[in-house]
Amino acid sequence: MRNLTTIAFLMATTSLASAASNESFVAQIGASNSAVVGQTNGNNKQATIQAGKKNTAITSQNNPSSPSKTNQSGIGQFGAHNNALVGQDGGNNTQGTLQVGVGNNAVTSQGGATGNKTNNSGTAQFGYKNDSLVGQNGGNNDSTTLQVGGKNASITGQQTNQHNSGKNDSTTAQFGWGNNAATSQNSAGSTDGSNGKKGGTGGDNTSGILQNGYGNTALVGQNSVGSGQTGNNGQGGNPKAGVDNNSGVVQFGGKNFASVSQDGQRKGVNTNLSNDSFVGQFGWYNQALVGQLGGNNTQGTLQFGAHNNAITGQSATDTGGTNGAFTLQGGYGNQALTSQTTTGSTGWFNSASGGDNSAATLQFGKGNKATTGQDASGIVVPGPFNIPFALGGVDNNALTLQVGKGNSALTAQSGGSLFPSSNNSAIAQFGGGNDAIVGQVNGGNVQGTLQAGYKNTAATGQTGSKSGLGTNASLTIQAGAKNSAVTSQSIANPLNVGVNGSLIAQFGANNKAIVGQSDTGLQPMIGANLQTTVQVGNGNSALTSQVASAAVSNTSVTAQFGSHNTAITVQK
Template sequence: MRTMTALALILASVSAANAAGARSNESFIEQVGAYNEATINQKNGNNNQATSQTGQDNRVLTSQVNKLARGQNNSGNVQVGKDNFASTLQTNTAPNADATDVRFRNNSFSAQYGRQNTALAKQEGGKNNQGTLQVGDMNVSEVIQSNSSVTSPSASPVGGANNAETKQFGKENQAAVSQKSADGNADGEFQPGHSNASMSLQVGNRNEVATEQTSVGRKGEGVRNTAATVQFGNDNLASTKQGGGAAGSFGDTPEEQRANFTNASIIGQSGAKNVAEVEQANGANTQALFQRGTKNAASIEQSTQTFGTGNASNNALTSQRGSKNLATVSQSVAVPLALGNNNSLISQVGGSNVVNAAQSVGQQATAGNNNQVSMQVGQGNAIQLVQATGANVTNTSFTAQYGIHNTATVVQK
């Protein structure tokens, strides 16, 4: 609490100094215990850091470089325990050669309670924000953020910022977050990058989560990526990858258009040895996954083409409860000129269930929609589904199985 108060006072003093035209570096270090180390390197002014260490053999490494006249790097670290390590590397630079007077900031905070926890944060550019909380032993967190988008958070409701929040409670949990936002140029037209947002919560032991988000303007604007992963138990694994460019605008209002190139993902796992992998590209993809039990595995891949107009949305919801369930969903949409949607819902209750579903819309489809619903209750069930559409053709399938040793195969083209 004292550390946060001190950091607030530092920021206030720097703001006053900046108002007077000064560029200062501010640092606060509090150490209670033995053999604690704090190494601080600050360059060019407008760098602020606060460190509090209580315990033994804790280490903090902070390096801050500010290359903007009105930019700012802010870092805070709290360590309570033994043998904890925190590293923060911040470099504040302009998004491009014509935007050197922006007020972009990098903000980083980590808190570690326990033993041998590691928190790594690297921020480049500006508009990067990250917070890490570790409670337990031998937890590892790594956050890498890069932002060279000129879009100002105050100029847009979605802004162009990278935001990451990581919380780990237990032992030997690992969390990795990579976020990139950047502007681009296609055929002489400016294409902005947009925001990435990530939240990871792990409670238990030996859980792993990896989140990779990319919003880069190329042939279209960068997508808005949002991901949340929650894991309870032991030995759970979750991986989410989001990226791509907008397929084009669709909707009567800017809010509707923004919604049509947003990637959103939610993963919830409870139990042991659950595996979930999600990969989304181009937007607007929407995915929700819930697993409860042991040895569940779910893989969802959604993709849309980067050319053409329309929202080209993929939607997938998978819920598994029990043990040894497997669900694989792959959806692909090609929308040269018009709207195209894939929708899939899979729910399994019991054990040893298997579902494979694949949906695709052809390259020349002017409007194509696939809809698939699978529900299994019992043991030993298996469902395989393949759907493909042509121009103005819609495939719809509903399959429900109750009992044991059931098999269903559906192919539509």
């Protein structure tokens, strides 16, 4: 064929001591196609097929003369100006590259596989000027890349080591125009020692990215590393195992951005704990950033519409509980931020574990904002003779649902308690311009806020005793327009035993209610502040302040029906 250029360098061992051979097949149809093949030390197999014009394929394979290891490569290119570069070293490497179109580029590099570990890579590109770069080292790596359209770019880097590592599995599929995806995964273990010493194992990393549309970008980095060793015969020591990381990103629309980073380590040679994350974005200018550390973290983000933002950060240590977060946003310009932390605490003579955090944020409409921060970590308090004493973390549960326009909700929960306890919060807002702020500390606090109407505002602050013996409960229901409710309750003294209770219900317009309740008395005295405010009508206002101590109980009830009513109650 005229203008056909074939350059084949077949470098194979011809020594009589070598029982292995190199195999190469090159077929080219068209004009100005180029193929370069270099293979050494036997057990290398490659096939290259090119049809079109000015396609280039370069294959380099090296095998350390192991009869049980092979390098295998297949390249198929159809079109014009497609380029494929393959480098494989050390055996147990398999790769396939298929490119159809114009100006596509694929680079694959694999090596370092030990024992029975393998590196496997598959790349398929259809369209115009797609770029794919895959680098895998150490074995137990599997990568699949599929790109259809134009100017898509995918970079995948995966690595393991030879000592007790896990597996890396990456899948990237991109359809459309201008999509970018980068995946980096690492799994490494710690070496075993003499006398039966066991090293910490690395976990498995699994990543999937699906993008369709315009200008989508997804970055996923997952790391699972074991460290340390047991003592002799697998006993004692300080081994830590890497947790499994599982991530899925699905993006459709335009200019979506998703970044997921997961890392985790747990005490012991092995662990079955994991970090799990899913991000789904549909629309325009959506952004999602997720970071999870330590295992026992589960997160899901689903966004519909345009200009949505979701940030989720979760951390759980060896001494902590679990974190669970779900964010669903539909509409325009929604924002959600969720941060959860759980860890234990250590005193002089005792230790305590952290609690569990659970958060769900649902937003429908336009311009909604939700911020949820939960801690659930253990704390240290002064014990007898001021000796530091560890208290366990409480469980935090938060739910925020907003439907309408311009809603805003902020929830912050924390806690450490002597006895098992929990903070529970629920905020539901319907309408436009609603605001709700809730802060709860140290467990035993229960809060519920429901707002329906226009320009409603509710703020609830509750503080429970670090001993866990005090309970605050608050319920605020507002329906109408321009309602405002503020509730503050406190049981801060560790010697306190008591209950603060508050109920505010407002129906109508321009209603205002402010309630403040404080100390409930010294142990073993039992004090209780109870307050109820019900307003129905127009322009009502109620103010209640109660302070109790030394077994004194305050009780207040305010009910107003009509318009222009005013009530003030002060008890001490």
